[in-house]
Amino acid sequence: MTLDTWIDLIYLLAAIGFILALKGLSSPKHARNGNLLAAAAAAVAVGFTFAYPQVREHALNLGLTFVAMAVGAVIAVPAARMVKMTAMPQMVAMFNGVGGGAAALVSIVVFLIEAPGKPAVYRIAEVLFGVLVGCVSFSGSAIAFAKLQELMPGRPVTYPAQQVINAVVAAAIVALAIGTLVTGNVPLLAATAVLSLVLGVIFVLPIGGADVPVLISLLNSFTGLAVAASGFTLDNNLLIIAGTLVGASGILLTRMMSKAMGRSLANVLFSAFGSVVTATGGADGSGETRPVKTGTPEDIGVLIAYARKVVIIPGYGLAVAQAQHTVRELADLLIAKGVDVFYAIHPVAGRMPGHMNVLLAEANVPYDELKEMDEANPEMATADVALVVGANDTVNPAAKNTVGSPIYGMPIINADAAENIVFLKRSMRPGFAGIDNELLFDPKTTLLFGDAKDTLTKLVAAVKDA
Amino acid sequence: MNTGILEFVTIFVLAAFVGNEVIGRVPSILHTPLMSGSNAIHGIVLVGTILIMGSAHGAVQITLAFFAVLLATLNIVGGFVVTDRMLEMFKSKPTERAARSADRDGADPDDGSGDTQ
Helix, strand or coil: CCHHHHHHHHHHHHHHHHHHHHHHHCCCCCHHHHHHHHHHHHHHHHHHHCCCHHHHCCHHHHHHHHHHHHHHHHHHHHHHHHCCHHHHHHHHHHHHHHHHHHHHHHHHHHHHHHHHHCCCHHHHHHHHHHHHHHHHHHHHHHHHHHHHCCCCCCCCCCCCCHHHHHHHHHHHHHHHHHHHHHHCCHHHHHHHHHHHHHHHHHHHCCCCHHHHHHHHHHHHHHHHHHHHHHHHHHCCHHHHHHHHHHHHHHHHHHHHHHHHCCCCHHHHHHCCHHHHHHHHHHHCCCHHHCCCCECCHHHHHHHHHCCCEEEEEECHHHHHCCCHHHHHHHHHHHHHCCCEEEEEECCCCCCCCCHHHHHHHHCCCCHHHEEEHHHHHHHHCCCCEEEEECCCHHHCCHHHHCCCCCCCCCCCCCHHHCCEEEEEECCCCCCCCCCCCHHHHCCCEEEEECCHHHHHHHHHHHHHHC | CHHHHHHHHHHHHHHHHHHHHHCCCCCHHHHHHHHHHHHHHHHHHHHHHHHHHHHCCHHHHHHHHHHHHHHHHHHHHHHHHHHHHHHHHHHCCHHHHHHHHHHHCCCCCCHHHHCCC
16 A cells, blocks of 8 residues: 555544534533543644655754644643633634634645645635635634633624625625636635635624623534635645534534524524613513612522522522632531532533533532523422522523513523522622513512622521521 | 646545544534644644745745644644643542532531531
């Protein structure tokens, strides 16, 4: 067998590794091994790539490859090891964006190498696809990162003539792409790349902070497709398979996520959520002036210490306050007192689907105390206390009762079915969706204002004394 | 070459079906790690960037290829490390978990009581 055949065989094994890894990642039991398998497959594939004579032909190029890989690893490892679990969504956004950028660059360099030889139209089409999708993913992920890192407002950004500008940019890209296809001209491709970067920015700007995680999943899928396009330009099976796997599974995952929010993907991407929100908020009247019942930590401590069943419903406020360890302490204390405790986890609790599970796992909360929404809801009616920690929209009954509310139709955790509801909240400020929560004004509801970590620490002390 | 492209299109189409099938019923608790893990998998574009660097000539191509390798390395290394960090916390069973937490915050007086569930 020739060297090329051997390498192709190694690539095939790596591709099988990726498929098994994705399968493993979809079940809690095999997830970690799946990821390690994918990492091993990737390492072997990368290692054998250096067996190609073309890679080792020029000492300078080979040296630069090693320098770039070393620099990349030196930046990536500490960044990935030290990132806080709460900052995970923006980290994933960043790693995804750079992947899209890399795929776009591969396509651009292939074009630069082949352009003098008048490449066939289908070759140019492969390059164009990689450049367009890779650039959109790169700049879109950068804006998503900025929104999540709060470098810019998380609210949907709207401006006059937004639709017109979008249409003009899209039309210009189509025109430039056709021009590139016909002429094989390098400056035209460069212009297409620049406008694609602009498209990524204007595509993401109108998407609200709460929807950004779904967007990242979509951009993840885009990067996969851009990588597959690079695979086409390089005639490389491994890139085609790996990129397509991620592209296809990413789109499925994106749809599952938007379903968990009770909305269609199109609605997530194009509705500019925020503009509807203000209208409904106004119609509800200024909720802030209505009376709410607040309690002291001692009152609530007694209430939960002598309850039979307490359901903890964590939300993003818990993550922001880094209170996952304190909430576990409280839960352990209650369990020791004989209270039946479990956590009800909304699929989109936190800042990204599944995020809350990661945070609670970090705090060593046992797996069997976590219940998914569908499993938790039937039990809510038998709960004495629903303890809502830093969550808001995910327990808002408006999702069930108020037709026309922006969150109408989103599945929620039925905290309202519990005998008592306790909200630990920073303020009366509404959640991401920006709408009032009727549940806050319910006679069964008690509020305890403050940073989730502080209030939970006080509750722990109160339960100990109770 | 035209039969060559058909071969690649075949691979593409089949891979798309596999991608769709393979994550069929993923529980929502794993959405974040799955997103992050598949994010790491497309970091395999690193292979493409290494190949392209081998064929690059002249300052422009080499500079672009250099950044391509750098970005792809960030993607693949960061992606796998971050995913492993998340999944490490998912892995252990409740008993090991309790033991480990006792190790970690041994000063915590409530810890022993937490195990009596």
